[in-house]
C-alpha cells in the first residue's frame with residue numbers, strides 16, 4: 001500500500017515547508033515537492049498542517065489510588081483522535097515482582113490486545129529492595145529505558161525515600177536508564193494535610209493549600225543534588241512551580257544533567273479551579289497541584305526557551321461521580337490525577353501557537369520530537385523524516401469549537417477543559433501508515449497499537 005499526502009505544510013521541530021510525503025507500508029519513504037502522484041491513495045492536505053504523531057511520555061492507564069483503578073487502554077482511542085500516536089505508560093511495580101516482569105505481565109494481560117496507539121513503558125520502583133536496584137541495568141534489554149520514583153505520597157505504597165532515589169540514580173547511570181522523579185516533599189505535605197484535616201478544612205482547595213510550591217521547589221532542589229552526588233542524569237516529571245522550573249534551569253546552566261517536562265493543564269488552568277462549589281473542585285485534584293498565573297506564565301516561557309523540554313498530559317482517568325467522591329469528606333482521599341490525553345495538541349495549538357507564546361516548530365518539539373529522544377524512540381518516532389514510521393497528523397487550523405466531554409473518548413465522566421475554546425482540529429491521523437482517524441472520528445480498532453522498545457542513553461545522557 002502506498003500513500004501520498006500532497007501539498008500540506010509539513011512542520012518539524014526545526015523546519016516548516018509545503019511539500020508531499022510518500023508512505024510505503026508503515027514507513028515514510030520520500031519527502032519533497034511535487035512527488036509523482038501514482039500512489040494507491042492520495043490525500044490533499046492543501047491549507048492544512050502535517051505534524052508528526054505526538055508522543056505522550058506521561059500517561060497512567062494502570063494506576064490505582066487506594067484500590068480504585070483508572071480507565072485503561074480500552075479508552076486509548078482518545079489519545080489518537082487527539083493526535084497522539086505513541087504513549088508511554090508508567091507501570092507501578094508489584095511488590096515481590098521484578099520491574100520488567102510486572103510490565104511484561106501487564107502488557108500481556110491488559111495492553112497488547114487493547115491499545116489503539118503505539119506504546120512503551122516506564123518502570124516505577126515501588127519495592128525498594130536490593131533486588132530491584134540490581135535489576136535496573138538489565139531493563140534496556142527488555143525495551144525499558146526509564147525508572148520512575150515518587151518522592152511524594154508518604155504512606156502510600158509507591159512512595160520512595162531519598163535512599164531509594166539515590167540507589168536508583170547510582171544503578172541507572174552506567175546502564176543509560178533515565179531516572180524520572182515526582183519531586184514533592186512528602187513529609188511536609190503529610191504534616192500540612194493532617195493539620196488541615198484536624199481543623200476541619202476538608203474541601204478540595206486544601207489539596208492545593210497543603211502542597212504549596214515550596215514543597216515542589218525543595219524536592220526538585222534535593223533531586224538535583226542527589227543526581228549530582230550520583231553523577232547521573234535525572235528527569236523531573238510534571239514541573240509546575242516557577243521556582244522549581246528555575247532550579248532546573250539554573251542547574252542546567254551549571255552543567256548538572258537535570259531536565260524536566262510540564263503538563264498541559266499546568267499551562268492553562270489554575271489553583272482557583274479547586275475552589276469550585278459542589279465538590280467540582282475535586283475534578284482538578286492532581287499532584288503537584290495547579291498553580292497561579294505567574295507560574296503559568298513562567299512555564300510558557302520555560303517551554304519556549306527550552307528550560308523545560310516536553311509537555312505531557314499526565315493522563316489519569318478517574319471518574320468524578322464515584323471515584324473522586326471518595327474524598328467528599330476529606331480531600332486527602334480524593335484520587336489524584338486528571339484526564340487529558342485527547343486535548344494536549346489542541347490546547348498547545350490554541351493557547352500556545354495561536355497566542356504567539358510558542359512557534360509551530362516548538363510545539364512539534366514539545367509534543368513529539370523531544371519526548372521521542374528522551375525515551376530512546378528517536379530514529380523511528382517523533383519526527384517527519386525518511387525511514388521514520390508514518391505516524392502523521394493532519395491538522396486543519398481553521399475550525400473553531402468548544403471543548404466538551406461529549407466529544408471525549410477517554411471514558412471519564414468529565415473533561416478538565418470543558419467549555420474552553422479550541423482553534424483548529426485533528427482531521428486525520430495515520431499510525432504507521434494506517435488511517436486511524438478520519439474527519440476527527442476514530443477508524444481503527446483495539447489492538448492496532450504495537451509495543452515499542454526504548455533505547456537506553458536517551459537525551460538526558462547526551463547533554
Ligand SMILES: [Zn+2]
Nearest residue numbers: 058059060314
Ligand atoms: Zn503522573
